[in-house]
Amino acid sequence: MAPKLSENKKEENKELLAAKALQVFKSYGYHETSMSLIAKEAGFSKGGIYAYFDSKEDLFLHMLKTILDQKHGVLDESFSEATYYEQLLTQWSRIFMSWSELDRNHLKLVFEFWLQASDNPLYREKLLENYYVSEEYFIKLLNRGKEKGELNSLVNPALMSQLFWSLIDGQVHFWIVRDKQPSKQELDELYEQLRLLLKGLKKP
Amino acid sequence: MAPKLSENKKEENKELLAAKALQVFKSYGYHETSMSLIAKEAGFSKGGIYAYFDSKEDLFLHMLKTILDQKHGVLDESFSEATYYEQLLTQWSRIFMSWSELDRNHLKLVFEFWLQASDNPLYREKLLENYYVSEEYFIKLLNRGKEKGELNSLVNPALMSQLFWSLIDGQVHFWIVRDKQPSKQELDELYEQLRLLLKGLKKP
Amino acid sequence: MAPKLSENKKEENKELLAAKALQVFKSYGYHETSMSLIAKEAGFSKGGIYAYFDSKEDLFLHMLKTILDQKHGVLDESFSEATYYEQLLTQWSRIFMSWSELDRNHLKLVFEFWLQASDNPLYREKLLENYYVSEEYFIKLLNRGKEKGELNSLVNPALMSQLFWSLIDGQVHFWIVRDKQPSKQELDELYEQLRLLLKGLKKP
Amino acid sequence: MAPKLSENKKEENKELLAAKALQVFKSYGYHETSMSLIAKEAGFSKGGIYAYFDSKEDLFLHMLKTILDQKHGVLDESFSEATYYEQLLTQWSRIFMSWSELDRNHLKLVFEFWLQASDNPLYREKLLENYYVSEEYFIKLLNRGKEKGELNSLVNPALMSQLFWSLIDGQVHFWIVRDKQPSKQELDELYEQLRLLLKGLKKP
DNA sequence: CATGAATGAGTTTTCATTCAT
DNA sequence: TATGAATGAAAACTCATTCAT
Structure with a gap:
């Protein structure tokens, strides 16, 4: 279902996913946001997220960095x-x-x-x-x-x-x-x- | 006479429960605190809590008042x-x-x-x-x-x-x-x- | 949905559940047996099992004892x-x-x-x-x-x-x-x- | 000549893969061994394994022969x-x-x-x-x-x-x-x- | 042929809530 | 009224398998 993605493309996807996740987290808050919801909103499958982030916590940490860097x-x-x-x-x-x-x-x-x-x-x-x-x-x-x-x-x-x-x-x-x-x-x-x-x- | 007394007693119980819940919430945070734990710590039965509060959120928000009043x-x-x-x-x-x-x-x-x-x-x-x-x-x-x-x-x-x-x-x-x-x-x-x-x- | 069970009754239920679990484990083997299946076969809800056993492993250990004791x-x-x-x-x-x-x-x-x-x-x-x-x-x-x-x-x-x-x-x-x-x-x-x-x- | 040679090559690859898989299965046991791990250890791609074996079970059982033959x-x-x-x-x-x-x-x-x-x-x-x-x-x-x-x-x-x-x-x-x-x-x-x-x- | 990203059904486990007693 | 066993939806996460490239 998927070709080999270049390192760049993968990084791009990761950020795209993170951006979508940020949206969802912003709408629902951390605890009220499920991985399923993020997946759905980002157009990923449930398992797909885990190709980019090891866990919900990992995704969270990544976003922390993004947000902090924005400041x-x-x-x-x-x-x-x-x-x-x-x-x-x-x-x-x-x-x-x-x-x-x-x-x-x-x-x-x-x-x-x-x-x-x-x-x-x-x-x-x-x-x-x-x-x-x-x-x-x-x-x-x-x-x-x-x-x-x-x-x-x-x-x-x-x-x-x-x-x-x-x-x-x-x-x-x-x-x-x-x-x-x-x-x-x-x-x-x-x-x-x-x-x-x-x-x-x-x-x- | 029974109703009035019972009303008092109920209010008393409610505050006792809320106070105990506050302790537990303080120790574990909202999401890490389960109703079971509150029940155990407060000496209530799990179902009993629902005689005083409609839900976990209700209980939680009731405590807001308590805390704010403390200030x-x-x-x-x-x-x-x-x-x-x-x-x-x-x-x-x-x-x-x-x-x-x-x-x-x-x-x-x-x-x-x-x-x-x-x-x-x-x-x-x-x-x-x-x-x-x-x-x-x-x-x-x-x-x-x-x-x-x-x-x-x-x-x-x-x-x-x-x-x-x-x-x-x-x-x-x-x-x-x-x-x-x-x-x-x-x-x-x-x-x-x-x-x-x-x-x-x-x-x- | 459930009255307080006497200590005896609870122990009885536990053994009943264990016996059913044994049947399922025997039919499908350990790894092919899911907690869901055990629950269904035993007439329990998925969560109900956890009132008697802490985990699949715990249930497994309990059965080990039962089986060994039978010998x-x-x-x-x-x-x-x-x-x-x-x-x-x-x-x-x-x-x-x-x-x-x-x-x-x-x-x-x-x-x-x-x-x-x-x-x-x-x-x-x-x-x-x-x-x-x-x-x-x-x-x-x-x-x-x-x-x-x-x-x-x-x-x-x-x-x-x-x-x-x-x-x-x-x-x-x-x-x-x-x-x-x-x-x-x-x-x-x-x-x-x-x-x-x-x-x-x-x-x- | 191509087909015959490729047939040989394929058989070779298959046995190489099986041998590597045996190593991994030995280290982790059947259920704890994932296809990903086998792929990585054997230097194959995840999908590549399926060119040689229809499923994990197929791969596993193929090894039976290897092991039995060793005896x-x-x-x-x-x-x-x-x-x-x-x-x-x-x-x-x-x-x-x-x-x-x-x-x-x-x-x-x-x-x-x-x-x-x-x-x-x-x-x-x-x-x-x-x-x-x-x-x-x-x-x-x-x-x-x-x-x-x-x-x-x-x-x-x-x-x-x-x-x-x-x-x-x-x-x-x-x-x-x-x-x-x-x-x-x-x-x-x-x-x-x-x-x-x-x-x-x-x-x- | 080979790749590996993507899938999605499946897993174990948790827990707020209900309700027969 | 109070109990706590039982519920069941939902959670995070896994992984054998597929398939567009």
Whole structure:
């Protein structure tokens, strides 16, 4: 029923399957999604999935990576001429934007992932690794800001960076529970409030 | 007389069962918890549970109320003589404390609750209602601070309150994923960073 | 759908189920027998079996015990006045008889059991334990025969007993492969040949 | 010329495949061996196997022949000058030796073969045919021994031969279940006991 | 002929729920 | 009302076999 697929074609199929699986997972959540359903939705046979993924968990892990990777590249790695205060605000805003664009099902799945993955040492490692990279960026900005004398020397870059991310995660969480995507205007207003909070970090 | 007494007794049993179920759910998570296990742990028969709850989900969601109610009473409703800036910090700190004391299983269950409940219109209502009450408190503080001229007039009490809670939720989320409870010292340091952020709200 | 069963009733049900399972296993062999089939044949639901046995393997082990136990009690433990030579012959004959009465499917299942069980340390222990008891009997007879001076002092009771049982197992194996049950006459003739072999053990 | 050559080549490939399959079956047993594994081990494609064998069972039963054939040639067909009593002992011993050298996995597979094959009329025929050849040898020896007046006239060559083989099969079975290969010394001791049993066949 | 991706019926097992007693 | 045996649909996963290329 099937010819030999090239390595490329197989990889393509795998991603196609993963993409379909992501759709189904997003619609039903991890536990409510059965392999049968994924198979049906993806136009595969039940057994066919197992040619690409060893188990439901394996498929899940693969998607975790995909999702996490999608969040990369959001940060602008090149430091600009603007004040660190402005740069922090800008980056923060970018991250908010990128999250706010995802639909609730997607966000909900990400949170389900986190909860589930945090119980599995292997997954948590992967998850945290991703976190570290993200935090590192804010830490770097905060450190430079302190060095330049722009920011209060009391600022603890590691902890502050952690709080920045908590604020983002918490806000996403908020959107999930409320089941509403923020409008452009709401984001702008949020931005203004963030600006106020950040002002507290400036050197007196 | 029998009916009334029996009604009481029934309610008592129901809460006893719910409390036991909470323990089990906390230990194993929603999906890993079977009705059999709950029955055994609670000293009920498997069928008996269904005299009190229509389904596993019903039982699970009933606990939402219990858990949410546990979070009440944390806020100190009496406004003190201190500056609003200080009061905000104090309240914020109280909330962090109260969450930091719960073990990871408990926190994880709460987040599982939120995710699950937010799909159920009835329960989302309950959830949001609870949120509103919590936000209201900060909103009131922020409003008074503005009125007194302590806080920057640009502060949007509703949005800022939302951010406060997001910061808390996000931080709890952080603790869950990292699987570590913050030490007293870590909380103190976090407190200092919050103080910095809050400074941004002061009238220039 | 079901009232509380007394401990007795439950045990009864379990044996009833086991008996039915034995029938099915005998008809189809271990690997060709599915739990579904057993359930259907026994008038149980698929899940119902698991109230009595933890797994297919558990059911299998239970039947092993039943079958092995059925072979007990064949040996006449009381030593008679007859010569040991006669007693050996008599006992040997009894064992042959008891095996020859079982139908081929039963015998085949026993051999399947042995093969399967010999790979599992736990089962093999149980199996060998049973073997030891059986061998002990012949060993005792042979030892007494030597003591009384009836048997050749070159007889090694342990090894000879082992050969006796091998002869029995081998003969059963023969019946299985040929797919024929020995007639009364065949058994009589076999008996005569065994008598000849045994004569070789007599003191010269 | 092509067809003939290809026919040869095909036969070669078939035996190569069968030989590899034997290795795999020996390592894992019939039910634990998958066609995929055989394919991989033999360097064939999964589909390719089906060019040579119609099914897993077909492949399995083809090996029966291979295995049975391996047992040929053990018997020394030339009758010596020694007494028939000695010749019987010698041959018996040779057979024991040849079996005792095989590892348990091999022996177990042979027994699995027998059990499985005995259900298949076609293969049982093949199996019995092989048995007959083996028995014939002992029958001939026993007959000559009787003719020469060396052996007791009560000896029934057919039945006695059957018992000889049962003893061998039974002993192999014993080795499988105990999971131990007999040492040289054990075989020697066994030989002595066989000598005693055989003495019973001598003319009084 | 050979390939190996795909099939899909089949496996064991779980568990929320029901209901005869 | 309470019990727990029984249900049966559904789950994840396997694997001998097929067939388009």
